[in-house]
Amino acid sequence: MLAVAKFLTHLTQPTVLDNASIHKAHLVKAHQAAWAAAGLTLLFLPRYSPELNRIKILWHFCKHYWLTPAACQTPQTLL
Structure with missing residues (x-):
């Protein structure tokens, strides 16, 4: 602390x-x-009030718009 x-x-x-x-x-x-x-x-x-939390907005876009399901198929594609 x-x-x-x-x-x-x-x-x-x-x-x-x-x-x-x-x-x-x-x-x-x-x-x-x-x-x-x-x-x-x-x-x-x-x-x-997630609309006021900027990081939640960013993660929403990452998960739903920027990343495709193919990006998470193998450990190598995550790197």
Whole structure:
């Protein structure tokens, strides 16, 4: 957790997180007040709003438009 805390001290803009369980874990909640006191703002996306989560949009396009079934037939085609 020390490495995470050190990394977070360099963030100067609000950090946007989805509602994944790891982002809402007890360990995160336990440190959230200290991080806020250090100037870190955590903003959580509304629940069930994948249209606001850019990485989910990117993965959707990768899975449904950019990759073909032939791309996943053998381990060699994945490389």
